[in-house]
Amino acid sequence: MTQNSLSPNEDYSASPQGRFRKIFISIFVIFWTLLFHYESTRHFFLNPFFKQTLPKVRFLFPPAGWIMFFNVDDGYGAAEVYGRKDGRRARMDPHRILATRAVGYDNIHRNVLSEVLSPYQAQAFCRFLKRKFPEFDEFEVVATYYPSVTQEPKKKLYRIIYVCPDL
Amino acid sequence: MSRPLTSLWERLFLEYRPSLGLAFFRIAVAVTVGFHVLPSFFHLEDNYLSPAYKTVNLSFFTPGVIDLVQQSPNWLVCAFVLAFCLMWFCFLIGLFAQMSCILMTACCYYFYALNCFHIGTLSWDILLVTLFLMCISPYHGDYFSIDALRSGDVNIYRRKRPFFIQRLLQMQIAATYFYTALYKITGGGNWLTDNPIYYLLNYPPEGVTKQFIGREFFASQPQLCYWSGILIVVIEIALPFLLFIPRTRLFAIGAGCFFHVVLIVTLHVPTIFFFLFPPQLLLFINPNKLIYWIEKRRENNFSGGQAKIIYDGHCQFCVNSLKKLMVMDLFGYLKPVDYQTAGNVQDIHPQLTKEACHSQLHLVEPDGRLYGGFFIFRRLCFKIPMLWPFFIFFYFPGTGLVGPWVYRWVAKNRYLFHRNKVCHDNSCYVTSQYLKLD
Numbered sequence: 001m002t003q004n005s006l007s008p009n010e011d012y013s014a015s016p017q018g019r020f021r022k023i024f025i026s027i028f029v030i031f032w033t034l035l036f037h038y039e040s041t042r043h044f045f046l047n048p049f050f051k052q053t054l055p056k057v058r059f060l061f062p063p064a065g066w067i068m069f070f071n072v073d074d075g076y077g078a079a080e081v082y083g084r085k086d087g088r089r090a091r092m093d094p095h096r097i098l099a100t101r102a103v104g105y106d107n108i109h110r111n112v113l114s115e116v117l118s119p120y121q122a123q124a125f126c127r128f129l130k131r132k133f134p135e136f137d138e139f140e141v142v143a144t145y146y147p148s149v150t151q152e153p154k155k156k157l158y159r160i161i162y163v164c165p166d167l
Numbered sequence: 168m169s170r171p172l173t174s175l176w177e178r179l180f181l182e183y184r185p186s187l188g189l190a191f192f193r194i195a196v197a198v199t200v201g202f203h204v205l206p207s208f209f210h211l212e213d214n215y216l217s218p219a220y221k222t223v224n225l226s227f228f229t230p231g232v233i234d235l236v237q238q239s240p241n242w243l244v245c246a247f248v249l250a251f252c253l254m255w256f257c258f259l260i261g262l263f264a265q266m267s268c269i270l271m272t273a274c275c276y277y278f279y280a281l282n283c284f285h286i287g288t289l290s291w292d293i294l295l296v297t298l299f300l301m302c303i304s305p306y307h308g309d310y311f312s313i314d315a316l317r318s319g320d321v322n323i324y325r326r327k328r329p330f331f332i333q334r335l336l337q338m339q340i341a342a343t344y345f346y347t348a349l350y351k352i353t354g355g356g357n358w359l360t361d362n363p364i365y366y367l368l369n370y371p372p373e374g375v376t377k378q379f380i381g382r383e384f385f386a387s388q389p390q391l392c393y394w395s396g397i398l399i400v401v402i403e404i405a406l407p408f409l410l411f412i413p414r415t416r417l418f419a420i421g422a423g424c425f426f427h428v429v430l431i432v433t434l435h436v437p438t439i440f441f442f443l444f445p446p447q448l449l450l451f452i453n454p455n456k457l458i459y460w461i462e463k464r465r466e467n468n469f470s471g472g473q474a475k476i477i478y479d480g481h482c483q484f485c486v487n488s489l490k491k492l493m494v495m496d497l498f499g500y501l502k503p504v505d506y507q508t509a510g511n512v513q514d515i516h517p518q519l520t521k522e523a524c525h526s527q528l529h530l531v532e533p534d535g536r537l538y539g540g541f542f543i544f545r546r547l548c549f550k551i552p553m554l555w556p557f558f559i560f561f562y563f564p565g566t567g568l569v570g571p572w573v574y575r576w577v578a579k580n581r582y583l584f585h586r587n588k589v590c591h592d593n594s595c596y597v598t599s600q601y602l603k604l605d
Contacts, residue, residue: 022181025331028303029180032335036296040346044354056226059276060299062292063226066343070350072363076370100210100285102438103202107285109375109435115222115284128220132213149369150389156371 040065076146079113080158081129083136092133117143117161126164139164180334183327185454186306187461190261190315192336193268193307195446196297197259199439203294204275205255207285208248214282215244221282227292228280236280247277261312265305272298290439296339297443304332311553316491324497325458333450340447341407344423348403358396365392367434375435382433402426410451423448465499473502474550475515476543477529480505484581485528495553527578541574 038046039061042054056063081092094108101107116125122141129139141164145157207214214221223233239247251274257267275298279286301307306328308314315323351358368386370376385392402422409419424445431441476492478485489503506512506524513519516531523529527540530547538546548558560566 021329025181025329026176029331029335032300033338036339036342040342044350058227058229060292060296062289065350066289066293066346067350067355068289068347069363069367070347070354070356070358072366073357073361074366076374078373098213098285100207100214102206102285104431104438104441105203106435107288107437109373109377110288110437111375112284116220121222124220128213128218131218146371149366149371153369153371 036061074148074150076149077114078111078144079115079117079161080142080144081113081116082140082142083133084138084140085136089140092139097129097132116141119162122162122164126162129164180329180331182330184330184333185325185458186309186328186333187324187457188450188452188454189307189328189333189336190310190312192446192450193261193264193301194259194311195443196294196301197255199294199442200271200275200298201255201259202438202442203291204251204278204286207278208252211244211248214285215248215278216241219282220284222284222287224279224283224287227283227287232280236277239281244281247274250274251278261308261314264308264312264314265302268298268307269302272302288437288439290437290443293343294439294443297336297447300332300335300339304328306332316494319490319494321490321493321496323494324461333454336447336450337410340444340450341410344403344406348400351400351403358400362389362393362396364396364399365389368392377433377435379433410448416451420448420451461497468499472500472533474500474533475504475531476501477504477506477509477512477515477519477524477531479525479581480507482581492547492551495551497552498550500550501547527574540578541570545570 035057039057042056043064044067046054081094081097082089083092094113095106098108098113115121125141126139129136133139141161143159143161145159146153147155147157213219221237223237225233228236251271254267254271254274257263258271272295275295279291279295305314309326309328310324320326350356351363357363365386367374367376368382372378376382385395406419406423409415410423412419427441427444430436431438476489478489480486493501493503504515506519506521509515512521512524516529516535516537518537519529519531523539528543530538530543532538532546544554544557545561548554548561561570
C-alpha cells in the first residue's frame with residue numbers, strides 16, 4: 001500500500017503560512033473565549049454589576065447562561081388539556097397532543113406543555129387542537145399547581161386558563 | 168515573562184496533535200443531533216408545516232430572521248428536511264465532513280427558527296455551540312470517515328492538526344460544569360439555601376423525576392437530599408479543575424460519565440446530556456497518548472499477530488478496495504499479499520490454490536484459520552474499528568445466505584469496476600472453483 005502526500009507529521013508552523021495560521025487561531029481563540037464567558041455571565045452577573053441590560057449575542061448561546069436545575073422550589077405547576085364532547089369531559093393524554101419524542105427523552109415530563117398556558121399561545125394552540133382532534137367539540141386548557149410537593153403532596157389546584165373555541 | 172507565556176499559549180492551542188479524538192467526537196455529535204432532530208420529522212404536520220403549533224425563540228433569533236423563516240411554504244420545509252437528512256448522514260459518515268457539518272448546522276438553525284417548541288432546550292443551545300466549533304475546521308473528518316478512505320493514506324490516523332478546536336471543546340464542557348454549579352449557589356440559585364433534590368424527588372409522577380429504585384427512600388430523607396445536592400455542586404465545581412490536572416484526569420472523566428448515567432437514570436433530561444457530554448469528556452484524553460497506545464498495538468500485530476489478506480493485484484478494483492481496508496485497519500491487523508506475485512500460495516495456506524485466490528479474497532489468520540469472500544468481512548468486523556458499526560448488518564439474519572451471493576457476483580464482475588482497458592469486458596475473469604470456507 002502506498003502513502004500519498006498527506007504526511008502524518010505535517011506541520012507548517014515554521015512557514016509564513018504557518019505563522020499566519022497561528023495568528024488567525026490566536027485571535028479566534030481569544031475572541032471565542034471572551035464571547036463564551038461574556039454570554040455565560042451576562043444575565044446573572046454582568047447585568048446587575050453594570051446596572052443595565054447588556055446586549056445579547058444573537059444566534060448562539062442560551063438567554064441566561066448555563067442554568068440547569070439551578071432553582072427548584074417546593075411547588076410544581078403544569079398544564080392539562082381536557083376535551084369536551086356532548087357534555088362529557090375527559091382529560092387528554094399529553095403524549096397524544098405532542099407526539100414528538102426525541103430518542104430516550106420524554107419532553108412531556110420536562111413540562112413542555114406548560115408553554116401553552118401563555119395567553120399569546122391560545123389561538124394557535126386551539127387551532128392545532130381542533131385540527132388534530134376533530135372528535136371533540138371544545139377543549140379546556142387548565143393550569144394545575146401543587147403548592148407544596150413535600151408538605152401537601154395531595155393538594156392540587158386547578159384553574160381554567162382558556163377554553164377553545166370560546167376565546 | 169513573555170517567553171513562558173508564549174510557550175504555554177503554543178502548547179495550549181497552537182501545538183499540532185493527532186485529531187483522532189476529534190474524529191470520534193464527530194460521530195457522537197452526529198448521533199446526538201440525529202436523536203434530537205430526526206424524530207421531530209416523523210410528525211412534520213404537527214411540528215413544521217403550515218398547520219403546526221409553533222413557538223419562536225425571540226431571544227435567540229432576530230425578529231427579521233423569524234419572520235423570514237415563518238414565511239416558508241411547505242415545499243421549502245420538506246426540502247430542508249431532505250437537506251438535513253442528507254447532510255446529517257454525510258456528517259455522520261464523514262463525507263466532506265466540514266461542508267456537511269456547516270450545511271447540517273444551517274438546517275438545524277432553520278428548524279430552530281421555524282419552531283423551537285420541541286427541539287429548543289438549554290442543552291440544544293449547548294449543542295449549537297459545539298456544532299459551531301465543529302464547523303470551524305475539517306479536522307474531525309480526518310479519521311472514522313469516508314474522507315479518510317478517499318485520502319488513501321494508511322497513516323492518516325496519525326495526522327496532526329492545530330489543537331485549538333479540541334482545546335476549546337474541552338474548555339466549553341469544563342466551563343459549562345462550572346457555571347452550572349455557580350448558578351446553583353449564586354444568582355437565582357437555591358441549592359445552598361433550600362433543598363432542590365428533596366423537592367425533585369417529591370415531584371408528582373408527571374414531573375421531571377423518573378421512578379427509579381430507591382426514589383421513595385431518598386424522598387423521605389431531606390437531610391440526605393440536601394447533602395447530596397451539596398455534593399453535586401462540589402463535584403460540578405471541582406470537575407473542571409480535575410479534568411485539566413493530568414493526575415486526576417482519568418478519575419474526573421470517569422466521575423463525569425458516571426454523573427451523566429445517574430442523571431439519565433433519575434431524571435427526564437434531554438438525551439443530549441447523555442450522548443454528547445461523556446464523549447466530550449473523552450476529548451481530555453491526550454491524543455498523543457492515544458496514538459502511542461495504537462502504535463503499541465500495531466507493533467504487537469506486526470511482530471507475528473497479523474492476518475494475511477490475499478488479493479488479486481491485477482484487479483484495480485480489488486487493489487483500491489484493499490487500500491481502503493488498509494486505511495480502516497487502525498491496529499495494523501492486515502498484511503496484504505498479492506497472489507499474482509506471491510509465488511506458491513500453498514506456502515501461505517495448504518488449502519489455497521491460484522484458482523481459488525483468483526475467485527475471491529482470502530484471509531489467513533495468525534492461527535491458520537482461513538476465511539473467504541463475504542465471510543472475511545464478517546470476521547474483520549471484530550478486528551477493525553471502522554467496521555464495528557457494520558456488525559449488525561453482517562450478522563443480520565439472512566445475510567449469511569445473501570452476502571456470499573452478492574460477493575460472488577461482485578467478484579465475478581470485478582474487472583468491470585475499473586478502467587483497465589484490457590479487461591473492460593471482464594475477459595480477465597476465468598471461471599474458477601470456489602473453496603468451501605466458512
